[in-house]
Amino acid sequence: xxxxxxxxxxxxxxxxxxxxxxxxxxxxxxxxxxxxxxxxxxxxxxxxxxxxxxxxxxxxxxxxxxxxxxxxxxxxxxxxxxxxxxxxxxxxxxxxxxxxxxxxxxxxxxxxxxxxxxxxxxxxxxxxxxxxxxxxxxxxxxxxxxxxxxxxxxxxxxxxxxxxxxxxxxxxxxxxxxxxxxxxxxxxxxxxxxxxxxxxxxxxxxxxxxxxxxxxxxxxxxxxxxx
Amino acid sequence: xxxxxxxxxxxxxxxxxxxxxxxxxxxxxxxxxxxxxxxxxxxxxxxxxxxxxxxxxxxxxxxxxxxxxxxxxxxxxxxxxxxxxxxxxxxxxxxxxxxxxxxxxxxxxxxxxxxxxxxxxxxxxxxxxxxxxxxxxxxxxxxxxxxxxxxxxxxxxxxxxxxxxxxxxxxxxxxxxxxxxxxxxxxxxxxxxxxxxxxxxxxxxxxxxxxxxxxxxxxxxxxxxxxxxxxxxxxxxxxxxxxxxxxxxxxxxxxx
Numbered sequence: 001x002x003x004x005x006x007x008x009x010x011x012x013x014x015x016x017x018x019x020x021x022x023x024x025x026x027x028x029x030x031x032x033x034x035x036x037x038x039x040x041x042x043x044x045x046x047x048x049x050x051x052x053x054x055x056x057x058x059x060x061x062x063x064x065x066x067x068x069x070x071x072x073x074x075x076x077x078x079x080x081x082x083x084x085x086x087x088x089x090x091x092x093x094x095x096x097x098x099x100x101x102x103x104x105x106x107x108x109x110x111x112x113x114x115x116x117x118x119x120x121x122x123x124x125x126x127x128x129x130x131x132x133x134x135x136x137x138x139x140x141x142x143x144x145x146x147x148x149x150x151x152x153x154x155x156x157x158x159x160x161x162x163x164x165x166x167x168x169x170x171x172x173x174x175x176x177x178x179x180x181x182x183x184x185x186x187x188x189x190x191x192x193x194x195x196x197x198x199x200x201x202x203x204x205x206x207x208x209x210x211x212x213x214x215x216x217x218x219x220x221x222x223x224x225x226x227x
Numbered sequence: 228x229x230x231x232x233x234x235x236x237x238x239x240x241x242x243x244x245x246x247x248x249x250x251x252x253x254x255x256x257x258x259x260x261x262x263x264x265x266x267x268x269x270x271x272x273x274x275x276x277x278x279x280x281x282x283x284x285x286x287x288x289x290x291x292x293x294x295x296x297x298x299x300x301x302x303x304x305x306x307x308x309x310x311x312x313x314x315x316x317x318x319x320x321x322x323x324x325x326x327x328x329x330x331x332x333x334x335x336x337x338x339x340x341x342x343x344x345x346x347x348x349x350x351x352x353x354x355x356x357x358x359x360x361x362x363x364x365x366x367x368x369x370x371x372x373x374x375x376x377x378x379x380x381x382x383x384x385x386x387x388x389x390x391x392x393x394x395x396x397x398x399x400x401x402x403x404x405x406x407x408x409x410x411x412x413x414x415x416x417x418x419x420x421x422x423x424x425x426x427x428x429x430x431x432x433x434x435x436x437x438x439x440x441x442x443x444x445x446x447x448x449x450x451x452x453x454x455x456x457x458x459x460x461x462x463x464x465x466x467x468x469x470x471x472x473x474x475x476x477x478x479x480x481x482x483x
Contacts, residue, residue, distance in 0.1 A: 058466065078446075
């Protein structure tokens, strides 16, 4: 479902003397439907970079990144937009929303974007918010003023609203208490059971051991070192 | 899929000075594209050329019309272009006073555009106008007030209602949230996002506000000195900018 071949990445900092920072070379990864692969490696090794290249907000310098039928490294913006609408979901560590939009609608949005009727989308959103223990009294409020853990759960609800065939999860259990952590792990297990291919970053080792089928150490994709 | 708008090699000069040059892109139905750049980068000139307010020196702006399919709007006759401007196109000015008739009531402002496309029944026009004022959150008891009596944010919402009442397929916006305070901006963004989704609109939004494009635009075009220096998915351009100017632009934003 997700297949990376020979992916490399470098950043050119034009306003800092044109410094070129090579961060990754020869990255390869393959995730089958129903499989969860955890990216590991120390901080700064490139876990998030690799994940962002799959999402398409970082440009790969070379190589191919196939998600379903789309090569994210080559695709036109509108093809990537369609991919993100239908195939590829992403739970990032940050919730970015239009201020003033109620939580219920924030969660329902991925479904509305796919053309699901409003009441059906909202119903699904409420189901997820209930499961993730977001109090009903907050559903009509914008999540911008919520606590870190609440925002994280809203973000997860949004990411799981549509049954994406491929999912990227960046620290989905960070800043969650034991109860909610359990809910999120169940959601991940359910997604796997329905055949989703998942790439995740989990600093929470127990969580990783429980949901990940394999680990891929990104420090194994080293940039070329100057001799 | 046929692009809704297909722009090729647009160039506009003011004497020896370049307004914009070598601009080409395709915009597809349902897409919102942001055009960003500092003051004087040529983004407003470009928008005016695309919307038919300025005649470009060279280039074509092909619009997929309902009746006749793709037509070059640069070479079509003035009456045809004006008809497009009243039906399938809408233009939201930065300053609502440029897009509204200040001496006509709010309801009249919305109704006028309906009459321009042939609506004649007073009851129907008033009903549609009331409906649209409601959609942009202007209450019914304000329908007979003139826009002069409205706040800046309300004027901007009224301008949007006036523009969208005829069900356009392409909306040009020049700094639609400029000059509004942030809470009003947020309300307008929410409104625009909902309208884009419900009506399947395509839009071109000129702005220098990167936070606005991050939330509103699918794609981004970065301009400097009249030229396009970078294009791509909005989050890609903002998170991994490639051009020196874009890197400068993104790194210059204050984090809040």
